[in-house]
Amino acid sequence: EECVRRDDRPLIENKGKFVLCKASSGHKHALEEIFGDARIMSQLQDTKVAREVRVLAKFMRMLDTDPHRAFYGFSHVEKAQEHAAIDSLLVTDSLFRSDDLGTRKKYVRLVEETREGGGNVYIFSSLHVSGQQLNQVSGVAAILRYPLPEIEEIQINDDDFVFDSDDDQSQDDADAQLRGDLEGMGF
Template identity: 55%
Template sequence: MKLLSKHIERDSSGTVTLVPEEGEDMWHTYNLLCAGDQLKASTVRRIVSESSTGSTDKSSVRIQLTVSVEDVYFDTQAAVLRVNGRNIVENKHVKLGAYHTIDLELNRPYTLGKQEWDIISLERIENACDVSKRADIAAVVLQEGFANVCLVTENMTVVRQRIETNIPRKRRGTTTDHDKGLNRFYDQIMQAVIRHVDFTIVKALLIASPGFVKDNFYKYLMENAIKMNSKVLLENKSKIVLVHCSSGHKHALAEILQEPAIQTRLSDTKYACELRTLENFYKMLFNEPAKAFYGVRHVLKAAERNAIASLMITDGLFRSANVTERKKYINLVETVRAAGGNVLIFSSLHTSGEQLTQLTGVAAILHFPLPDIEEEVEIEEEAERRAAQGVLGPRPEDDDVEEDLTISLGS
């Protein structure tokens, strides 16, 4: 991402002009856009003109249009970003208030205006424009007859190609059909690697599978690289790492990236740090549950007491259409940082982010145990349930306590 200009006023309103240079920049833009924002960009509009004779002519023109954002759609596989909204600046081709969908394009600038630029959005721009923070990893996750060729960046895990083929079983006395099927399968994977993996960028190419499938594919890959005299594969042989995993599905990436050998190679990346912190959280939740909490209520209470050592939160929570809800999470981040805690914003397009989403999207490791938080939250939730049901007064157990006290005083 390239930053062309930034104008932020004292009240936090303002505009930034950015140029998306690669697919991941579209993901950053998707996270920046909120309903009510103003987006100015180059777009194509279909125009219908009518001649004096009554005949109509259809044509397409490229124009600069500014819309008030209403809906945003992002295709993770194609890295396509579409923004729908009403035109708010007069244009001879588009009436004020008319709807238009802008397809943002790579290497074409856009200007984004907000009533309030929060710290999360500004940090995302800063990180997106910092080339040094790139850390791409390529991975082939496979099992016999099934493979995923993936690209893992700081913010996304994208399946570049899924390969599925039927491999004939071995027959008694002959393995010819089976071997031919395997070779066709391996060749498809090899072609996908050549097509999708840019070795000038990636730190490593991970080849992972259950059993010996990875070893057999690696042997096929190197033998054919020599036959084809593929300099790309031969010169980057040192970047290829073989790893064991449980299956050829995308979710196996999480276990692959937690391997000590892989962690060593990727120790300085954001994604590796997220995985380590999440693993530490699970261990703490099992061994010392009073020092590990998930769920908004629990984590907010821990933050109020300046108890959070590490806060984990998914980027999806900052995309909430509810402004109050969004500000709640921004305030949480600022509170934890002000108290000296570490904040990790997980990408919902990573397996680690998917795991955190299953834990409500927010979790924390504490400096010290707070066993009373669980009871406090239970009391609050019970009071809310009773209020929603129209039940007034103390909880049943509180009635029992009062009755016991009356009997005791009476005797």
């Protein structure tokens, strides 16, 4: 009503895009609470964030229920792409902002090849909770069209994982943190 009185056209035109919801706090982790509410998700079902949350949840479920169709880490995902098996590619935006040009190029190539092969690509914001969760499992993951059990035998390289450059962690500490994070997510 206030926007009508002030004749605020942008607000009036986008009124249907606003959703009022309640959260226990104003911190980022409260977004998980909001996106866990089925009533809110039904209103947001066509938004980019909602699609990303759904596909990440599907990936996490698939790791448990059908592990030969869910892989993470560049080596595994790249091998799946070589078989044209990727249905959904999940990548965090931080991989495209890497200081290393070679790293940026390999992820751009992976995205382009996935799209050319008919796969869906989801680029997650590393500022969003879902992007942070994806970063905990290397920053890149894939849901495959069909099982590829032979991919499991590929050795994962340390280069497959994204570590925050701000942290003064040793590799052992980073590995321990990753294991703890995976356990915290139920793996």
